Amino acid sequence: MTAAITRPASRSRDAATPLRVAASAYARDGGRTPHTAFHDWYADAAARTFTRVERVPLDALTGWETEPGTGNLRHHTGGFFTVEGLEVRMPAGPVPAWSQPIINQPEVGVLGILVKEFDGVLHCLMQAKVEPGNANGVQISPTVQATRSNYTGVHGGRPVPYLDWFRDPGSRGPLVDVRQSEQGSAFHHKRNRNMVVEADGEVEVREGFHWLTLGQLHRLLAEDDVVNMDARTVLSCLPFAHADLARELGPPADPFRAALFRSCDPSAEARHPLGAVLSWITEARTRTDVHARRVPLARLPGWQRTPERISHVSGAFFDVIGVRVEAGGREVAQWSQPMIEPHGTGVVAFLTRSFGGVLHVLMNARVEAGYMDVVELAPTVQCTPASYEHLPRSARPRYLDAVEGADPAHVRFHSVLSEEGGRFHHARNRYLIVDTDVDVPPDDPDYRWMTVHQLVELLRHSHYLNIQARSLVACLQSLLMPGEPAPTTERKTRI
Amino acid sequence: MTAAITRPASRSRDAATPLRVAASAYARDGGRTPHTAFHDWYADAAARTFTRVERVPLDALTGWETEPGTGNLRHHTGGFFTVEGLEVRMPAGPVPAWSQPIINQPEVGVLGILVKEFDGVLHCLMQAKVEPGNANGVQISPTVQATRSNYTGVHGGRPVPYLDWFRDPGSRGPLVDVRQSEQGSAFHHKRNRNMVVEADGEVEVREGFHWLTLGQLHRLLAEDDVVNMDARTVLSCLPFAHADLARELGPPADPFRAALFRSCDPSAEARHPLGAVLSWITEARTRTDVHARRVPLARLPGWQRTPERISHVSGAFFDVIGVRVEAGGREVAQWSQPMIEPHGTGVVAFLTRSFGGVLHVLMNARVEAGYMDVVELAPTVQCTPASYEHLPRSARPRYLDAVEGADPAHVRFHSVLSEEGGRFHHARNRYLIVDTDVDVPPDDPDYRWMTVHQLVELLRHSHYLNIQARSLVACLQSLLMPGEPAPTTERKTRI
Numbered sequence: 001m002t003a004a005i006t007r008p009a010s011r012s013r014d015a016a017t018p019l020r021v022a023a024s025a026y027a028r029d030g031g032r033t034p035h036t037a038f039h040d041w042y043a044d045a046a047a048r049t050f051t052r053v054e055r056v057p058l059d060a061l062t063g064w065e066t067e068p069g070t071g072n073l074r075h076h077t078g079g080f081f082t083v084e085g086l087e088v089r090m091p092a093g094p095v096p097a098w099s100q101p102i103i104n105q106p107e108v109g110v111l112g113i114l115v116k117e118f119d120g121v122l123h124c125l126m127q128a129k130v131e132p133g134n135a136n137g138v139q140i141s142p143t144v145q146a147t148r149s150n151y152t153g154v155h156g157g158r159p160v161p162y163l164d165w166f167r168d169p170g171s172r173g174p175l176v177d178v179r180q181s182e183q184g185s186a187f188h189h190k191r192n193r194n195m196v197v198e199a200d201g202e203v204e205v206r207e208g209f210h211w212l213t214l215g216q217l218h219r220l221l222a223e224d225d226v227v228n229m230d231a232r233t234v235l236s237c238l239p240f241a242h243a244d245l246a247r248e249l250g251p252p253a254d255p256f257r258a259a260l261f262r263s264c265d266p267s268a269e270a271r272h273p274l275g276a277v278l279s280w281i282t283e284a285r286t287r288t289d290v291h292a293r294r295v296p297l298a299r300l301p302g303w304q305r306t307p308e309r310i311s312h313v314s315g316a317f318f319d320v321i322g323v324r325v326e327a328g329g330r331e332v333a334q335w336s337q338p339m340i341e342p343h344g345t346g347v348v349a350f351l352t353r354s355f356g357g358v359l360h361v362l363m364n365a366r367v368e369a370g371y372m373d374v375v376e377l378a379p380t381v382q383c384t385p386a387s388y389e390h391l392p393r394s395a396r397p398r399y400l401d402a403v404e405g406a407d408p409a410h411v412r413f414h415s416v417l418s419e420e421g422g423r424f425h426h427a428r429n430r431y432l433i434v435d436t437d438v439d440v441p442p443d444d445p446d447y448r449w450m451t452v453h454q455l456v457e458l459l460r461h462s463h464y465l466n467i468q469a470r471s472l473v474a475c476l477q478s479l480l481m482p483g484e485p486a487p488t489t490e491r492k493t494r495i
Numbered sequence: 496m497t498a499a500i501t502r503p504a505s506r507s508r509d510a511a512t513p514l515r516v517a518a519s520a521y522a523r524d525g526g527r528t529p530h531t532a533f534h535d536w537y538a539d540a541a542a543r544t545f546t547r548v549e550r551v552p553l554d555a556l557t558g559w560e561t562e563p564g565t566g567n568l569r570h571h572t573g574g575f576f577t578v579e580g581l582e583v584r585m586p587a588g589p590v591p592a593w594s595q596p597i598i599n600q601p602e603v604g605v606l607g608i609l610v611k612e613f614d615g616v617l618h619c620l621m622q623a624k625v626e627p628g629n630a631n632g633v634q635i636s637p638t639v640q641a642t643r644s645n646y647t648g649v650h651g652g653r654p655v656p657y658l659d660w661f662r663d664p665g666s667r668g669p670l671v672d673v674r675q676s677e678q679g680s681a682f683h684h685k686r687n688r689n690m691v692v693e694a695d696g697e698v699e700v701r702e703g704f705h706w707l708t709l710g711q712l713h714r715l716l717a718e719d720d721v722v723n724m725d726a727r728t729v730l731s732c733l734p735f736a737h738a739d740l741a742r743e744l745g746p747p748a749d750p751f752r753a754a755l756f757r758s759c760d761p762s763a764e765a766r767h768p769l770g771a772v773l774s775w776i777t778e779a780r781t782r783t784d785v786h787a788r789r790v791p792l793a794r795l796p797g798w799q800r801t802p803e804r805i806s807h808v809s810g811a812f813f814d815v816i817g818v819r820v821e822a823g824g825r826e827v828a829q830w831s832q833p834m835i836e837p838h839g840t841g842v843v844a845f846l847t848r849s850f851g852g853v854l855h856v857l858m859n860a861r862v863e864a865g866y867m868d869v870v871e872l873a874p875t876v877q878c879t880p881a882s883y884e885h886l887p888r889s890a891r892p893r894y895l896d897a898v899e900g901a902d903p904a905h906v907r908f909h910s911v912l913s914e915e916g917g918r919f920h921h922a923r924n925r926y927l928i929v930d931t932d933v934d935v936p937p938d939d940p941d942y943r944w945m946t947v948h949q950l951v952e953l954l955r956h957s958h959y960l961n962i963q964a965r966s967l968v969a970c971l972q973s974l975l976m977p978g979e980p981a982p983t984t985e986r987k988t989r990i
Contacts, residue, residue, distance in 0.1 A: 286603050
């Protein structure tokens with residue numbers, strides 16, 4: 001009953017992946033094309049494409065209707081998504097009950113990056129893509145960004161380029177393949193399948209696509225509004241934790257990077273073993289008594305609908321608006337859709353600290369009504385500071401002051417990044433990574449210090465790290481290599 | 496910003512746990528008390544307790560009502576559970592749509608085993624517990640089996656003994672703490688929190704409780720209807736995969752156990768790396784288009800309600816029945832409740848095979864309507880053979896013939912075990928582990944060979960292994976040590 005040993009080819013590949021990822025991160029000036037060439041291509045792509053986004057009344061959205069009785073917004077095909085109401089009860093929470101509009105998009109789409117080695121260095125095939133909600137038109141996107149509607153053809157569009165690589169990733173399988181959640185404050189159970197597939201043959205580079213190393217993508221993450229949310233979440237799922245990073249990338253000179261490298265080493269001492277972290281998550285998910293129920297949008301207490309928008313009577317949170325979009329390059333597409341327009345720029349931040357020379361990230365067990373499973377791990381800070389301006393200082397989110405008041409020398413990462421431009425209109429957050437010396441009780445019910453290798457391990461599985469935390473993990477990856485000089489204050493103050 | 500190294504006590508404990516588990520499995524004759532003493536205690540417990548279970552019409556269940564309009568069965572307090580309808584659409588499935596009754600019990604209960612070392616050997620505090628659905632009254636249960644209703648007191652009963660150990664497991668945290676699903680064919684999103692907590696002080700042994708080594712529990716698993724489902728699922732989550740098992744337990748003489756030991760070694764060669772297994776699960780969850788919607792029980796197509804039962808017109812599947820229960824020992828409890836009564840004894844089996852001397856288990860990606868996330872990993876075979884008796888041979892479940900027709904010498908495990916006696920009435924399955932040489936294509940969409948250490952790794956997380964697979968993992972653990980002589984044919988044929 002014993003068969004011959006058949007060593008699967010993919011095993012050794014899996015073991016090598018983190019070092020190949022690191023080598024690609026090392027190539028910050030690009031491998032195939034120098035980074036300056038990217039900028040020419042990107043400027044050109046931006047020039048050749050355009051978006052015209054015009055606000056229109058919710059009743060005037062071509063193809064969309066307000067469902068009689070419920071008031072829900074839906075596409076006449078039944079495809080894409082619906083805007084419905086959600087009634088939430090959380091008896092032990094700071095706000096024990098509320099209602100809100102929510103996007104219901106139960107189908108799981110694909111976010112895929114095709115990678116290929118050139119001269120031994122992994123490159124990612126990235127797309128310059130227009131989304132109606134982008135503040136700046138074009139952003140760098142994954143190779144494929146397909147809803148299930150996209151590939152079943154309900155949108156009536158053309159086939160999605162490169163989608164076949166992800167439909168059939170070949171016998172070696174994908175490098176990354178995991179379903180992850182999106183914003184639980186706006187979506188009901190929305191997930192996307194995050195994939196990275198390595199091409200084993202020739203790949204034609206179509207117009208609007210470009211091969212970039214991880215090092216180049218990491219440089220672009222430091223620029224405002226360039227790398228889109230879908231690209232960030234896929235990049236965050238790349239396995240990059242490995243004991244030999246220092247050998248591969250050279251021993252880092254500064255203590256922060258040295259601690260970051262050690263944090264990527266699975267044998268590094270963690271403040272809490274992974275089992276204790278998992279138990280803390282289990283406890284948070286069990287303790288939190290949350291009941292979310294989809295209800296008609298028409299009768300949401302506290303929300304009112306005018307011809308232009310559905311908004312909260314307090315003016316807080318977000319609005320549901322309608323837009324008519326004309327976008328494209330050589331070919332032009334036109335469509336209308338509802339969008340979510342948040343109020344104010346958010347702050348999304350990791351506080352980091354070294355324990356025993358190993359970098360730890362302070363994670364928050366956060367409840368959002370739309371999560372599949374009650375709680376996900378969020379960044380240390382995730383909020384819209386403007387919401388707290390008129391409230392007493394005691395009402396401010398924990399650690400927001402530690403982020404906003406941080407010595408600039410301790411701010412390791414800072415850029416303004418957009419949320420998904422297909423559903424959110426001008427949703428921008430300041431993403432920060434801030435080194436700190438704050439103290440957190442080891443049994444704090446809401447926060448835990450975690451190493452990077454623990455985050456990477458959890459990212460193999462669904463529903464542990466929320467979308468904002470995943471964006472910041474991609475930003476943390478970008479700190480593996482020393483960066484450019486810090487951006488000028490002037491640029492950062494235009495936020 | 497660098498704090499002193501504080502090595503958490505729990506880290507070294509976590510690393511040692513699998514070997515402590517193995518040492519307890521080695522103690523098959525009991526550590527604290529010999530195994531014969533257990534049998535006296537068990538017989539005594541069975542004699543001192545009793546259950547009287549009487550069928551009553553669904554309308555005559557004290558405390559329960561049929562909700563006007565929906566026909567759903569619910570408790571007048573709103574607690575415990577409801578019996579509702581579920582409408583399932585699975586367009587690409589063998590049966591594209593069906594309706595069925597389903598138990599809705601959204602609250603997450605606790606299944607907890609308290610463990611403690613005596614003379615350096617871990618013992619589990621087990622309870623002889625009566626459940627109304629048990630075919631034989633008393634079975635061996637976890638220390639604590641508590642619904643949320645139990646500890647919020649909606650049942651009006653006394654406090655649950657030992658529950659405080661699981662409410663506050665101390666600073667070292669639990670050894671096991673993970674929420675796992677139950678039968679997706681009968682429950683809508685039902686989960687329980689599986690916990691193992693190590694007592695760090697004196698533990699009073701109350702009447703009806705007994706300290707048992709894992710080795711003793713493993714022996715009892717080979718007896719019919721002794722170790723209950725809740726005990727099996729908690730035992731399955733114990734980490735027992737370790738490279739040094741052979742050193743700890745002695746090198747096994749027979750090739751099956753040698754392959755099992757190698758399969759527990761995380762460095763052993765697996766047929767598919769874990770990343771490929773996770774990708775296969777992601778693909779199955781994405782590919783399967785399943786829509787389950789709770790609907791009124793009263794208007795379920797194909798189901799009819801008589802005073803005594805709700806049953807399918809075909810006579811297949813299961814019935815919903817009503818029972819009045821009188822049970823107890825010194826104190827007597829009386830209650831009424833609906834129960835699920837399945838038709839026929841099921842078969843639940845692992846096929847195993849060695850590849851390169853490493854034991855692999857053939858896992859099935861199975862869809863059940865009540866799962867949280869579409870698909871979970873099930874045993875190779877999980878079915879009720881009687882349902883296929885009148886169908887053509889081609890309709891029989893895959894690998895059922897390989898199990899039923901197996902050479903007895905290749906049957907490594909076989910006993911009849913009960914499903915949860917609090918919701919199921921006389922639900923019994925033949926649990927088997929059968930060594931085989933069947934071939935499965937490496938890219939079969941529905942089956943994968945997996946090592947034991949991969950199963951143990953996935954059991955740290957929720958919603959990967961279904962309840963039947965977890966029962967069989969506990970049975971597989973029991974094969975780490977050589978067993979008693981095979982039970983007589985006579986005993987096994989009374990099934």
